[in-house]
Amino acid sequence: MHGWARCEALAVAIVVLLGAGFSLPAMAAEKGLADKGEVLVRENCSRCHAIGLTGDSPNSAAPPFRTLSSKYPIENLAEALAEGIVSGHPDMPIFVFSPHAVDAIVAYLKSIQVDAPAN
Numbered sequence: 001m002h003g004w005a006r007c008e009a010l011a012v013a014i015v016v017l018l019g020a021g022f023s024l025p026a027m028a029a030e031k032g033l034a035d036k037g038e039v040l041v042r043e044n045c046s047r048c049h050a051i052g053l054t055g056d057s058p059n060s061a062a063p064p065f066r067t068l069s070s071k072y073p074i075e076n077l078a079e080a081l082a083e084g085i086v087s088g089h090p091d092m093p094i095f096v097f098s099p100h101a102v103d104a105i106v107a108y109l110k111s112i113q114v115d116a117p118a119n
Contacts, residue, residue: 037105041105048092049063050065051065062092067114074106082097
């Protein structure tokens with residue numbers, strides 16, 4: 001390569017590397033947030049709810065978390081998680097989470113949603 005061609009190739013390489021460098025940490029941060037959310041739901045919710053991609057809920061009245069998006073937009077759960085989820089079910093305790101915990105739980109819930117089975 002000569003002169004301008006070399007500079008152009010170097011410029012393209014830098015742009016590609018910078019683009020990859022900026023997107024990878026964002027993806028890693030999102031994955032880390034979802035991982036924190038998984039820990040939170042495992043500690044607080046798995047006694048009654050199926051919290052993963054498979055399996056039945058230990059409490060048959062508790063919906064599997066992977067199907068929540070069929071009933072609610074997952075983002076709409078953030079306010080309830082922050083202010084305290086209250087359900088009509090007497091066995092469900094009231095949970096109140098910090099804003100960071102809410103973000104983590106919502107990220108995790110989004111990561112495990114599956115399409116509702118066809119009837």
